[in-house]
Amino acid sequence: MPELKNNYFEGILFRYESYSCDCVEDVFHTSKDEEPLRNYKLQAITSEKKLFAYAAQHGLVRIANNGTIEESNILGRLISLPKKPFKELVSFMTDNGFLFPVSAENYESIDAGTLYHLIGRIKNTVELMTAINEIKKDYDQIFRLLMSLLFAPDFILKTKSMVEEYRCCHHPYVDLLQNPNTELSDSRKQEAFDNEYFTINDTVYSDYKLNTTEYNDIVSGYSSIPGYSEPLFKSITALYMNYNGNYSNRRITDFLFHFLHEVGSVRNDLSFYSNPDYSKLTNELKRAMLDVSKIIIGEEINANLTGIHPVYDIGKMSPSWKVDSLLCAAYFSIFYLNPELELYRPCQNPRCGKYFLVRTTSTRVRYCSTACCNRVTQDRYRKKKREKEDK
Numbered sequence: 349m350p351e352l353k354n355n356y357f358e359g360i361l362f363r364y365e366s367y368s369c370d371c372v373e374d375v376f377h378t379s380k381d382e383e384p385l386r387n388y389k390l391q392a393i394t395s396e397k398k399l400f401a402y403a404a405q406h407g408l409v410r411i412a413n414n415g416t417i418e419e420s421n422i423l424g425r426l427i428s429l430p431k432k433p434f435k436e437l438v439s440f441m442t443d444n445g446f447l448f449p450v451s452a453e454n455y456e457s458i459d460a461g462t463l464y465h466l467i468g469r470i471k472n473t474v475e476l477m478t479a480i481n482e483i484k485k486d487y488d489q490i491f492r493l494l495m496s497l498l499f500a501p502d503f504i505l506k507t508k509s510m511v512e513e514y515r516c517c518h519h520p521y522v523d524l525l526q527n528p529n530t531e532l533s534d535s536r537k538q539e540a541f542d543n544e545y546f547t548i549n550d551t552v553y554s555d556y557k558l559n560t561t562e563y564n565d566i567v568s569g570y571s572s573i574p575g576y577s578e579p580l581f582k583s584i585t586a587l588y589m590n591y592n593g594n595y596s597n598r599r600i601t602d603f604l605f606h607f608l609h610e611v612g613s614v615r616n617d618l619s620f621y622s623n624p625d626y627s628k629l630t631n632e633l634k635r636a637m638l639d640v641s642k643i644i645i646g647e648e649i650n651a652n653l654t655g656i657h658p659v660y661d662i663g664k665m666s667p668s669w670k671v672d673s674l675l676c677a678a679y680f681s682i683f684y685l686n687p688e689l690e691l692y693r694p695c696q697n698p699r700c701g702k703y704f705l706v707r708t709t710s711t712r713v714r715y716c717s718t719a720c721c722n723r724v725t726q727d728r729y730r731k732k733k734r735e736k737e738d739k
C-alpha cells in the first residue's frame with residue numbers, strides 16, 4: 349500500500365484509498381437506424397491499491413509507493429475526458445480507479461451516457477468557477493455555462509457495490525418554474541388600473557417599470573416578440589411579478605427575466621432566438637449574473653459533499669476527513685479551491701486539452717506545460733512553411 353512520506357506535504361487536507369479498475373465497452377446494436385447503446389463494464393483490481401490526497405497548491409494528487417506524488421491534478425485530467433477517445437477513459441480508470449466503489453468479483457455495468465453526464469457536470473462547474481473569476485470575463489460563456497448547469501437533466505447512477513444510489517444535484521429553482529402563480533394580487537390589479545405599468549422592486553434595478561400590456565401578453569402566451577411566448581420565459585415573468593420567497597430565488601428570477609427580456613431570448617432547449625445583444629448587458633445585470641453563478645456553483649458543490657465525513661485521528665490527535673468515493677474527492681478539491689488565487693484553465697494545445705491549475709493573475713498562461721506550448725508553436729511554424737511552399 350502506498351504510504352504518505354512523513355512531512356512530505358504540509359497541510360494534507362484529506363486522503364482517499366481506492367483500487368485500480370478495469371474498464372471495457374459493450375456496444376448493443378438495437379436497429380440499423382438507431383445509435384447503438386453503449387455500456388461500460390467495470391471491475392476493481394484489488395491487487396492494485398491507489399492512494400489519493402489533497403494538498404494546497406497541488407490539488408487532488410495520487411501518491412506513489414515511495415510516498416511521493418505520482419500524478420498531480422487528477423481533477424484536471426478527469427474533466428478533460430469528455431472530449432477524448434474511450435481509450436483515455438480506460439487509462440484514467442487503470443491509474444485512478446472508478447469514481448464510485450465497484451465489485452472486485454465481476455464486471456458491473458453503467459451507461460456510458462450517464463457517466464459522461466456526470467463528468468460533464470463537474471467540468472461545467474469548474475469552467476463556470478473559472479469564468480466568473482477570470483480578470484477579463486466572457487459573459488456569453490458565463491451565461492451558457494450557468495444555464496447548462498441550472499437546467500441540466502437529472503440522472504441517477506448506481507453500481508451494485510454502492511450502498512446508496514448517486515443522485516446528481518437538482519436545483520430547487522427549477523421546481524419553482526413548474527407552476528408559478530400568475531394570479532395578480534389586489535394591489536397589483538389596482539396598480540394596473542391606475543397606471544400603464546407595474547413597478548417591480550427587484551434586486552437588479554430596484555424599481556423596474558414593466559408595461560402592463562406587455563406583462564399580460566407574455567403570461568397569456570400572446571406576445572408577438574420572438575421568445576417572449578416560450579413557456580420558460582412565461583414562468584420566469586410570472587415569478588418576476590409575484591415571487592416573494594428567499595433571496596437566492598429572487599436574484600435568479602430577476603437576472604433571468606432581465607437577461608431574456610433585454611439581452612437575448614432563448615428557446616426551451618436554451619438556444620438563442622437570435623444573436624444576443626450584449627450592449628444591453630448593464631453593470632447591474634453583470635453583477636447579478638455573477639451572483640447567480642455563485643448560487644449555482646454552491647448548490648452543485650454542496651450536493652456532492654454528502655459523502656464526506658469528519659473523523660478524528662486518535663494516533664496523531666488531529667482532525668481529518670473520510671471521503672467515500674473518488675467523485676467526492678474530486679468535488680472536495682473544488683470546494684477547497686480559492687479561485688481568487690488559482691483556477692483551472694483548459695490547455696490550448698488541441699492534442700492535450702487537460703485542465704491545469706494556474707494563478708488567477710497569470711492571464712496569459714494558456715498551456716499546461718512548456719512541452720504543449722512548444723508543440724503548438726512548432727505546428728504553427730510547420731503549417732506556415734507548408735503554406736509558403738504551396739504558393
Ligand SMILES: [Zn+2]
Binds near residue numbers: 715717
Ligand atoms: Zn497541455
